[in-house]
Amino acid sequence: MKILFYLRVVVMGGAERYLLTLLPELKKRNIEVGFFCTLQDNNQEIINRFAEYYKQYDIPVYICKASSPVSLKAASSLAKVIKKGNYSILSAHLIHAEIISSLSKIFFHTHCKLVVTKHGYLQKFMDVHGLDYTKVNRLSVSYQVEKFLQYFVADNFSVSVGLANFYIKSGICQSSKMSVIHHGLEPDFSIRSDLKLRHSGNQLLIIGRLRRLKGHHLLIKAVKLLNTEITDIKLIILGQGEEMPVLVKMVNEYNLNSTVIFAGYSDNVSDYIKCSDIVVAPSTAEAFGLMVLEAYSCAKPVVAFNVTAFDENIIDNETGCLVVPYSIEELAAKIKYLLQNKGIATQFGLNGARLLKNKFSLSEAIAKTIVFFEKQCVD
Numbered sequence: 001m002k003i004l005f006y007l008r009v010v011v012m013g014g015a016e017r018y019l020l021t022l023l024p025e026l027k028k029r030n031i032e033v034g035f036f037c038t039l040q041d042n043n044q045e046i047i048n049r050f051a052e053y054y055k056q057y058d059i060p061v062y063i064c065k066a067s068s069p070v071s072l073k074a075a076s077s078l079a080k081v082i083k084k085g086n087y088s089i090l091s092a093h094l095i096h097a098e099i100i101s102s103l104s105k106i107f108f109h110t111h112c113k114l115v116v117t118k119h120g121y122l123q124k125f126m127d128v129h130g131l132d133y134t135k136v137n138r139l140s141v142s143y144q145v146e147k148f149l150q151y152f153v154a155d156n157f158s159v160s161v162g163l164a165n166f167y168i169k170s171g172i173c174q175s176s177k178m179s180v181i182h183h184g185l186e187p188d189f190s191i192r193s194d195l196k197l198r199h200s201g202n203q204l205l206i207i208g209r210l211r212r213l214k215g216h217h218l219l220i221k222a223v224k225l226l227n228t229e230i231t232d233i234k235l236i237i238l239g240q241g242e243e244m245p246v247l248v249k250m251v252n253e254y255n256l257n258s259t260v261i262f263a264g265y266s267d268n269v270s271d272y273i274k275c276s277d278i279v280v281a282p283s284t285a286e287a288f289g290l291m292v293l294e295a296y297s298c299a300k301p302v303v304a305f306n307v308t309a310f311d312e313n314i315i316d317n318e319t320g321c322l323v324v325p326y327s328i329e330e331l332a333a334k335i336k337y338l339l340q341n342k343g344i345a346t347q348f349g350l351n352g353a354r355l356l357k358n359k360f361s362l363s364e365a366i367a368k369t370i371v372f373f374e375k376q377c378v379d
Helices: 014-028 044-055 072-085 095-108 123-129 141-152 161-169 216-226 244-253 269-274 290-297 328-340 342-359 362-378
Strands: 002-007 032-039 061-065 089-093 113-118 155-158 178-180 202-207 233-238 260-264 278-281 302-305 320-323
Touching: 002 014, 002 072, 002 095, 014 032, 014 044, 014 290, 014 362, 032 044, 032 072, 044 061, 061 072, 072 095, 089 095, 089 362, 095 113, 095 141, 113 161, 113 362, 155 161, 155 362, 161 178, 202 216, 202 269, 216 233, 216 244, 216 328, 233 269, 244 260, 269 290, 278 290, 278 328, 290 302, 290 342, 302 328, 320 328, 328 342
Parallel strands: 002 032, 002 089, 032 061, 089 113, 113 155, 155 178, 202 233, 202 278, 233 260, 278 302, 302 320
Antiparallel strands: none
16 A cells, blocks of 8 residues: 655645644554645745655655646646556645646546545635535535545545534535544643743643634734733734734734734744643634644643534533633633633643543544555455
């Protein structure tokens, strides 16, 4: 079994972090893997990071320079890599890879099994409707393309039950061609030798790309309420994205410049988590929410809106707190409760670490992924 993974890497999001973890783990288990990506003007730096990282595990990286994310040149290059490398399975991640992989089958007759990992749906849709399948326009071009691509897909797996249900109930995927494999992560309880990332006695952390869906603007409103009630509070915003100007403007208007810290992108996510009290995830929808497992890996509690897929990986009042979506007052109240009851917050974090070990361990996720791929070789 040889598997070629394909993702158009542009930003360091959940799918990218997932593959950086997955491929080396498969290689350690004697499964031959490779990585294919397309190079445009805006992703040279991140592709270099992928290539350097995979190099230390002796994982081949194939880079095709293409003028656009969707091109026949990329489809042709992909077909040549598959044939030369004798790959039996092509694992596509996100829509561009799915399109190019299908074009490769249509025009260049690649015979390997095409499987697709669903990490989410269209960004513009999720930013407005979350994962509400009733809002899908079945006459739209994007919907018709997604459904058409399924003719070339042997099997799919989704990173959450909620996301799988979205694809099935919207009519894009058949239930017989959809499995669910949650993300997995290993605990990281190492102790930092310094506390340079600790900025206050009550530190909140939000992780992820700065896009509307992630709810940074809602958390800033909650922090405005908390700032009048709790002294020595800081919010660390870890990430980059298109919402930055909006968020900076909000912070200025709310006079929170000394309270909110824009930390930018960092590879040291776990270090920030360890130096914070609570990880807050006010997303209005999530395909999975890898930041929850990252919090658990450092034994930290999570406060999040009660939406897909947080209802799958957060146990309310046990590993964190689930809040009515969009309720700024309740979001602030739950954060305040944990900040003022540090013993309970600590216990929630330990419960999260236990849940990570029992349900979301990396070894379990890898084992299920291998079983999924082995099934493709039998069918």
